[in-house]
Amino acid sequence: MPMSAITPTRNEDYPEWYQQVIKAADLAETSDVRGCMVIKPWGYAIWENIQRQLDDMFKATGHENAYFPLFIPMSFLEKEAEHVEGFAKECAVVTHHRLEPDPDGGLRPSPGSKLEEPLIVRPTSETIIGATFARWVQSYRDLPILLNQWANVVRWEMRTRMFLRTAEFLWQEGHTVHASAEEAQAETKQMLDVYADFAENHMAMPVIKGRKTAGERFPGAVDTLSIEALMQDLKALQAGTSHFLGQNFARAQDIKFQDVNGELTHAWTTSWGVSTRLVGGLIMTHADDDGMVIPPKLAPAHVAILPIYKNDDERAAVLSYCDSLKAELESQTFDGASVRVKLDDRDMRGGDKKWQWVKRGVPIRAEIGPRDVKGEGVFVSRRDIDGKGQGTPRGELVVEITNTLAEMQQNLFDRAAKLRDAASVEINSMEDFEKFFADDAPGGLAYSHFVDDPEMEAKLKAMKLTARCVPLDGEKENGKCIFTGADSERRGVFARAY
């Protein structure tokens, strides 16, 4: 019998472990279309929870949802030079609008249906939404415009990995227009804070809020802020970005308004997004060698009740007990809603069933057999704690469920923060830097002085490292750039990254 439910373990082969967790937890699978995945019900239910909780936060900060076209005329991409540079090399291009029988059998794109102008499947929507904003904005009275859209986007990635990097992915993209640079910058920062709040308090994933270096900026942005998390293999994951676009896109798309003095001015815009990549972040932050571990706030079910019986008599008594326990648990609340309970009465081996729920990462398993019914008890196992679980009086499980879930949520955060903090090191010389990231060293997050220039970028690239960000809460501190020796005032965070 293997010591863990997932083979290989994290230590044996982290990338393969990641794929196996996704499979064992029924989160997703590869599809028949290159680079596109099928998100299975359990994985999609996690995404739905992410969506709903983030959406509430967006609405609470004054944003409304809307929907813009999937397709972008090719000429729109040409308008912003950096933007096209960033996206033209990896996009799905629609060139025809009809199929016809191929003389050789099968189908082919009908030559007569060739589009005058090709359409790009949106890789991001700044250009198509900007064209709409240009029509909507005339006066400062029309501003700000604060919109968000939940949508699918396509980037033709060559190396794909489920959730982390797929050709098609699901995301939200916020797009806002403002009458001043200050207001747009405040919006950019506000949404970064929303993302950090969500990551830490809903995903239980500690993050660093920071500013991207020039080489890592969104194509066309003046400034890109991001949240960065550390995965269990000590590689960093960019989990969300918020861009101050200045007047770049407004100029490219002619978004102008008459200000209070009657002057015609280009507006200031922002955009910000998170995607199904967050599910990848959840897995790599919390899952273990037995499979997925889901923070309670995002779990599709908080409790899985697993009835155990040998014959029809036992079945009736056990199921009736389970039904009433389910109702009692559901009458309790967690995170502002009813506790979510799944009673799993499928006809399969008890051990297989139990391990399926372990691998799926449900926070609490409640096993109930005839003896538990007699003793008014339940055998409770917590997914965040090793060990076999324990018999618990039924009333205690119900009364404590809210606290238990809150404690688990905190516990997962603390565990991840501990790992992250232990792997975060201030490094002050190139020699130490190279040692820290040597092939046989564990690596982590290096906090080092630097000057943001092409020489640094080149050295990092050669080492397969990236500048993650300059932390917003970093202290101003005099030092020397470890790459060039030049004077520096701030430390950046460097790491291997997804």
Place this chain on the structure above:
Amino acid sequence: MPMSAITPTRNEDYPEWYQQVIKAADLAETSDVRGCMVIKPWGYAIWENIQRQLDDMFKATGHENAYFPLFIPMSFLEKEAEHVEGFAKECAVVTHHRLEPDPDGGLRPSPGSKLEEPLIVRPTSETIIGATFARWVQSYRDLPILLNQWANVVRWEMRTRMFLRTAEFLWQEGHTVHASAEEAQAETKQMLDVYADFAENHMAMPVIKGRKTAGERFPGAVDTLSIEALMQDLKALQAGTSHFLGQNFARAQDIKFQDVNGELTHAWTTSWGVSTRLVGGLIMTHADDDGMVIPPKLAPAHVAILPIYKNDDERAAVLSYCDSLKAELESQTFDGASVRVKLDDRDMRGGDKKWQWVKRGVPIRAEIGPRDVKGEGVFVSRRDIDGKGQGTPRGELVVEITNTLAEMQQNLFDRAAKLRDAASVEINSMEDFEKFFADDAPGGLAYSHFVDDPEMEAKLKAMKLTARCVPLDGEKENGKCIFTGADSERRGVFARAY
């Protein structure tokens, strides 16, 4: 001053009135991409309510959400002959995955990035989801599979019309797999009932549940059920369809399972969907010559509070009164959630502001000026009733709000049902049929005996009419087909249609 807020009125030019309502109510607008629309926040908020309420109904009937790829390999479409026939002529075809600079300036699809097999942007997902089901289904123990997906789809329509027929639209598509024909047929019927329940009890739109004739069936289906509604111009709208696919798609895609006896059998599948077309149905069912009218259950806001004041002193008193009224109204519930209240304190002319809310179709407007504050009153106008509104004690508005909204919901349904019933006629001869649908006659729903054959189809086509459905609750009754004189046992419903 015009007699109505919308020009032209329904009587003057119904199609143009429809476009003007969409514009005046801020529901949507055309985009820079042929046939694709921008759904604006007020329109999208209606769609979000439709989504959430339908989603709850799907989950209550045991369905789970998942997500499948946007793209379908061209070869997948070829597998089901009728299906390809139905969709090949109107689809967006992706042929390249990269752009490059065009020697003439601008961009072009990079010839080196041509795909070996073109990808189709999904017009519907039976084929790509079926390919996945083929992997998932081995034994009867794997069945049923009950899935739904919320997604965008693309059909390259030549004549588009906002919400009713657009190249890209948003929808949900349910896809299920069953171990017997009976079970799949029961699912098909169940989802039709869910749609009818939603249409009548949430959209306040009366519908006929029926079976499609052969010519109107979904390409590849054995049987298509639909709900049909009558719009105010007495044209019918197909508002939702539920398909029994028999073993057709299972055969084309090799979805096989080992049944209880160990025999390998093709499974039975269903699919069912509704789309943003429902928003078009809402408009054409309820809107009037002053703009949109939204049934309370789907209204993004139930009450718009409109403060009126002339100076800062008045402003403070009026706004404080409005704030507390808002809180009191929000403490009331309707349809299982808090009453939704929008306090509109924008700096614009009172008349313009009021008319904006009329045109947007908010159920209740509450205007409040200094005199109302003194008298503890509020000037209340209901969108479903003509006339100027009336002064109402504040307490009465609050105590009655739940009843009032419920009454409005019912009132809108009754009004639509009355129109529909008045325009529904049993017709027993071709002569009367031709009179009923003459160019200068109002038309409506003709209930006539018929035999479902190509001769009938041809005659209907020549008259620009369609067979809508054979009502499921229709009585068996002997008669003669009005088209051919042949014996018939059931009446069908015939109409002009969208």
